[in-house]
Amino acid sequence: MGKSSKDKRDLYYRKAKEEGWRARSAFKLLQLNDQFQLFKGVNRVVDLCAAPGSWSQVLSREIFEKRQETPTDVEPKIVAVDLQPMSPINGVTTLQADITHPMTLTKILEIFGGEPADFVCSDGAPDVTGLHDLDEYIQAQLILAALQLTTCLLRPGGTFVAKIFRGRDIDLMYSQLGFLFEKVICAKPRSSRGTSLEAFIVCLGYKPSATWKPTLDPDVSTEDFFKGANIGRYELREDLEYQEEKRTVAPFIACGDLSSYDSDATY
Amino acid sequence: CAPIEHHGPCIAVKFYSDELLLVGNGPLLKVYNHITGEVLTSKKIFKRNKIHGIVFQRDTVGIYGARSFSILSMSQILEDDALYEEEKMVNDWIIAGEFCSKGWELYLLTAHNVVLSVDSYSKTLQWERSVFGEKSILYSGSIKVLSQWEVMVNAGTVMDGIIIWDLHRQEVVHALKGHEGSIFSVQSSAENKYIVSCSDDRSIKLWSAKTGELKSTAWGHTARIWNLKFIGDEGVVSVSEDLTARTWRITEDEQLVPVHTYELHNGRHIWGLDVNAEGTIAATGGNDGRVRLIDITVDKVDRESETFTLEQIASQCQDDYQVQKKEIVKGFWQLQCGLVLITSFGGIFQYRDGKWSFVAQKPEFNNLTLTNGFTNQNVMTFTGSNGHTVLMKFDQEGKLIKEEAIHTPVSKVINVLSAVHEDDLYLLVESPNKQDKLTLYALKDSLQVTRQLQLTKAPTFVTTCFEVSSKLIFMGFRLSSLGIYDLETGEELKLIKKLSLSDTITSIRLLQETGDDVLLAITNRDGLYVYLRYNKSSNEHVFVHTNNIRKGFLEGSLTDVDSDDFIVYGFKSSWFYIYNESRDFEVAYENCGGAHRIWKLFHDSNGYKFVYVRDGSLHIRNVPKSPLPLVLSEGTHGREIRDIAIRQGCEKLLNITGAEDTTMKLSTMDKTTGQLRNYWTVRKHTSGLQKVKFLSEDLVASSSAREEFFVWRIDEQFKYPLIALIGTLQPSSTNPDLRIMDFSHKFVYEDGSVVGVFFVNVYSDSTIKSFYFNLSTNQFTPVFSGRYKTSCLWDVRILFHDDSIYILVGGTDGHLSVWNVTQQVPFTLADGQLQLQQLGETKTLSKWDCLVQVHQNGIKDLEVFPDEQGFSVVTAGDDNGLGLVKFILSDSVVGKVVAFEASAASSTVTSLSKISGKRVAAISVDQTSRLWSIDGDKLELCDSLYTTVADTGSSDATTIGGKNYLLVGGIGLSLWEVV
């Protein structure tokens, strides 16, 4: 009971129904956009872990439909990927695949045909087992898989947004992302419940490493991919010595203004 | 700060020998002697990570968890300290480990389907291996070492089923497809005949290890299955999110069929599982931190159950007894010398040492016979419908040595009950005629009647149970009422009506008697059980303990002779259950087909015996006292602990935890060892707990969603603490989601003594309500109410300054607001005490007097430090920040943020606890407790410590004998000493 029944009565849930979003998550992306103007000048997007597709709906509206009205010379492209099948959305190419599988990223790159993307987002959440450390690790793997694609596809200066759970090792992730982006911010939209650990990492201004060239290889795991990227990840050492990795705290921003709906409140 | 003990999810258990069990509990490795239950050692193995798996080869032990592992010898584990310095690390999550057949190297399978080989002696990396193109993420896996040259890797993926690959040849051997979703466990059988697997789809699949062919798919668990282990090549044990362990047998045609289901843990999830080498014992570890042993010998339940038809009974006897048509078992009782049974035609038999013998035939007991017995005295009584009663006394060898008869003064009997008090045996005879009195006989075990007493009861009452003390008689009736009578005169002293809303009192048991004071344990069929204290001279009673079982019918209670634990029993759909209420676990259950008319539960130092008649046959289910300690570690809630309250100012670490699982646990923790002793699991709330607090040494209040707010009293006059509900606040709205997020209280005095409590509660819809709780009537009277804005409120405190009364409120919008409520309350403040004035109309709270923004969003907790000018408040933010706000109180209220640490943690700061010396411990979801001191207008970090309790969300602290203790809760509990 508990959580699911609460969801049903949630204000954002009702609002999503009214406005035709497939999930209440749409408001999270909208509130993030209010704060960071994520869609400005953005034409080519990858939406990872996208099912049922409310983020893709937002992207379709903001990028595809708006371009229909005022066309630009760049053709908009939106690719949505999920383990689950997704019903079609205007202007969105969907792909059913595991984003941690090396082959998946190759497929996405093929769709983009050598052109870079402006924005990569991932709202991925693995099936939670209840083993907190494992769940956080798998979550981090989803982010890394998304980041892997990002390093192969994002244009310099581009934006990366991913769902995180602010658990025990999130500071490791902040530190590693800090090597690849100008600015790393932990943002919590007000539509995300205060009682949940969920937040979003907003990485602005992609600055690819000068010394490391990311290469996708079907035999390279996400872990191995970042070898040599020099982003402070632990690399397998022959002596297997225990090492403390670098941790940093990212600045926190609550977004959506204070007077907007409070997802913890019950009326 | 120094950690004392950790109680939390137990993911790894491993039988090391026929005496030793290795248990991972968070970062600690515990070695149990599982025969005696003793903990031989507890060593911290990892700095931050939890132990997820344990393997060994002879006396070399490999321990892994997350990206850490350690290779230690058994003697190191038993003798050495600072073992965490041996911690090693790899670059990926370790899914499984196994030593090679010689023990020289440890193979580690990582979450990207790569195997690393580690030299057991130098503990360095030798090589890594994988199969081409198969490096996607795994949720599970295992390594099967067949020989030095042949090693199979069983990899459980998230999307593509199971990949079995040969480690040395780096080739895929089988791809097992058929499961849906992530694979959570995959194992090879002892002789590598089979592979068994489970996934998100809740099925268990049995495969041929040779051909990869699917042999069988089994279903049964009602939630995800987390772990599997083979019992040799013959069976499988599975553990699940549904809190059960199940055993399965592999039939000759290679089908997996269910054998037995065990309910073992609390909350949610069983993770740890292992089976001993002989395949006779399984050990399980739960999210609740509990470690259990189960005897999995396949035919165990059959051995413990016996069934006899009357024909079978008669045919076993020497005497030639002819069973009549329609003759059935009518009654029985377990005596020390054996079980005595009577048939509907008056045939009396005895069952002793596995043999039946004929005792007597009493044709006068045709049809209705009411059977009673006095177990320890070896006395049976049979009463016919006409009131004729026969008493039989047996000797220890089961020989009938005496027989007497009583002729009751009533001509028709519907009910006879028995009770024992010291040497006196009592029989209570009830007639269906409303005018007839109840007759009580007192007798000795020589069968001589010493007294006969007539008792009057209300005509509509039907007696259901009775108990006798040295001065009193207690009778339970239908409609949940209780009568107390004087044993000397038979006079009714007291009638307590409607103990519960409905149903029948099913048992009354005398627990303690001191002078005129008695303590009774009373059960009601609807699930309520209470401890009642009654004083004969004052004729007053008080409920000192109240609780409810979760489901099913409650038929009675017992005190376990070995442990002193409180045991309850009854029926739950088609099952009969025996449940240990004190420790919150199931002792046994029997599928008896539902509530029966003829049944009885007996208990002695050998265990339990449930005897019942079904379809005319006699069924005996023995629950022998286990030779094994069934619970190695007690554990705590298996869900998030939302709040912790430690009683202040006493020697014991008595605490109450309130959890997501809707229960509260009353426990003590040993200050030096951290050992947990649970007394009660209180099940009154119907939604996850929000707050629980001690109001004083013996008063507690708790709140949750559905506007539930309860006041409790703790009684410590018995050998273990008792807790009774004394006050319930009526919900005001029909919104079941409305949560009471926090409350604050102050005691109210009249003529120098406490008469009530002033409460202020804050709600998730931004309302603030205040009540006066009268401690003699236990009634709430509203004092004032109001509303902040529209946001959810998280915190409230009532504060006194000079002679004014303030409330301080914090919530999801990151603001603190202060109201001066002096004019809104029916109390005056003098010398720091509220004095009761006239209670009047409910006042309305106007706008706040001061509003300060401290955080960007939610203020999760706060601590207040009063000073001359007003008070300073430390606030914990969802925005990772810690604030220090100073309020100056005079005619107006002025508040200012004087310090703000924006990055006080890398995640939400969820809870604050005051520590001596103007310090606070700040607990955050990054699993770190940080100790801050408040120095004027500054916040200074003094210490920071990592805790393995995940979802860190609650804390409380106390000082005992100059030492500070901090209890941190989340998924588990950890105890710290703070210097």
Ligand SMILES: C[S@@+](CC[C@H](N)C(=O)[O-])C[C@H]1O[C@@H](n2cnc3c(N)ncnc32)[C@H](O)[C@@H]1O
């Ligand atoms: C919270 S939902 C996303 C909701 C979505 N943003 C929307 O607005 O409708 C998380 C999704 O992550 C997907 N997911 C989890 N692990 C994945 C993986 N390894 N590859 C692809 N998708 C994955 C799940 O299938 C799920 O649909």
